[in-house]
Amino acid sequence: MTKPGLDPASAIPPFPVTRPDDRPFDPDASYARLRARAPVSPVRCPAGMDAWLVSRYEDIRAVLADPRLSSRGAGSMHMLPSYDRADPPPGSMIQLDGEEHTRLRRLLIGEFTVRRLAALRPAVQRITDRHIDAMLAAGPGADLVRDFALPIPSQLICELLGVPYADHDAFQRDSEVLIGFEADEATRDAATRRLEDYLGELVTQRLARPQDDLLSRLIARGKAIERPPTVEELATLGVLLLVAGHESTANMIALSALVLTADPDRAAALRAAPDTIGPAVEELLRYLSVIQFGLLRYATEDVTVGGTPVAAGSWVVAAIPSGNRDESVFPAPDTIDLRRPSRPHLAFGFGPHQCIGQQLARMELQVALDTLLRRMPGLRPAEPLAPSAYKHNDIVFGLRSLPVTW
Numbered sequence: 001m002t003k004p005g006l007d008p009a010s011a012i013p014p015f016p017v018t019r020p021d022d023r024p025f026d027p028d029a030s031y032a033r034l035r036a037r038a039p040v041s042p043v044r045c046p047a048g049m050d051a052w053l054v055s056r057y058e059d060i061r062a063v064l065a066d067p068r069l070s071s072r073g074a075g076s077m078h079m080l081p082s083y084d085r086a087d088p089p090p091g092s093m094i095q096l097d098g099e100e101h102t103r104l105r106r107l108l109i110g111e112f113t114v115r116r117l118a119a120l121r122p123a124v125q126r127i128t129d130r131h132i133d134a135m136l137a138a139g140p141g142a143d144l145v146r147d148f149a150l151p152i153p154s155q156l157i158c159e160l161l162g163v164p165y166a167d168h169d170a171f172q173r174d175s176e177v178l179i180g181f182e183a184d185e186a187t188r189d190a191a192t193r194r195l196e197d198y199l200g201e202l203v204t205q206r207l208a209r210p211q212d213d214l215l216s217r218l219i220a221r222g223k224a225i226e227r228p229p230t231v232e233e234l235a236t237l238g239v240l241l242l243v244a245g246h247e248s249t250a251n252m253i254a255l256s257a258l259v260l261t262a263d264p265d266r267a268a269a270l271r272a273a274p275d276t277i278g279p280a281v282e283e284l285l286r287y288l289s290v291i292q293f294g295l296l297r298y299a300t301e302d303v304t305v306g307g308t309p310v311a312a313g314s315w316v317v318a319a320i321p322s323g324n325r326d327e328s329v330f331p332a333p334d335t336i337d338l339r340r341p342s343r344p345h346l347a348f349g350f351g352p353h354q355c356i357g358q359q360l361a362r363m364e365l366q367v368a369l370d371t372l373l374r375r376m377p378g379l380r381p382a383e384p385l386a387p388s389a390y391k392h393n394d395i396v397f398g399l400r401s402l403p404v405t406w
Helices: 030-037 057-065 098-112 114-138 144-149 151-161 165-179 185-208 214-222 231-261 264-272 274-288 358-375
Strands: 040-044 050-054 295-299 303-305 308-310 315-318 403-405
Touching (some): 050 057, 057 295, 057 303, 098 231, 114 151, 114 358, 151 231, 231 358
């Protein structure tokens, strides 16, 4: 991604994108200065628009909960030079507000109940053990991203949706295009169309022959509401679930494994107290904050954010990584403390658009990391990672590869 430079005709600084070379898990150092001096500050985004960058925890929560700040620009689209600001496509739940958003979210909420997640846990354990078995049989030595972190959530979301896992290479390539910033508009559009056509065909098949999978259940629930979702809406929802259902979790698994195994004492302490895996995962989610460029919102009317007037028609970026490093909420925020007292973090967002699959992601992380530490106690990075190993230019921060040995 080309880093935006300061426009000589304007005093508006560029959006902060640079991580410290010696601390790759830390967000841009300017966030700490902004929290202290200018918590609601104008920035120029790579997509070309100027926006208000919100850097404090409480202000971020207020932004994400305010119905006057529309999600039509949801995600990190402010980082795309080719961002199309037209109305979102039908079924793009994360870009819809109010009743349109609620209508689609209600279809999905039943997939993420405590009961259903408990029923899924054995499947996550089975998939995790299978990939550890394969690494142990082939090793020592593996790429933890390719051989473990990526296939676990990818295979699970395929099983949930009823997507043949044999097709995962194709949708993984298109998924990588969509979460990156380096592809041109035509390439992104083509990847989107392929995924929508693929899911649209699956939806059509399930309409004719329902099965025991998530798409079939969405269709069944949709028939019971006043305005059933169209095939196009269901296909778009399917793409969202397919992409979001594995990208963030896969990158969190890989980064968390690196953080844990790079420090033998930290790994040993967690291995000795497996009942602490829940709080440890929450701290890793806070510390890593993989949605690295925040969430975009659009002011539909005049609002005040953190004491700063924001005019209707303005763009606002809720800087998730900065909020999760807010000193007023998390003491010593740049230090990872796996026993940190519980305080809600912002890794899954906040408000009506808070990640609907967050409990599934938590469960996958807990099972994957606990099993990895338990079954591979000697696991460690095989070599120092080059800067190019990190996904600095993607919506989701992560690792392209992680060579390990044991």
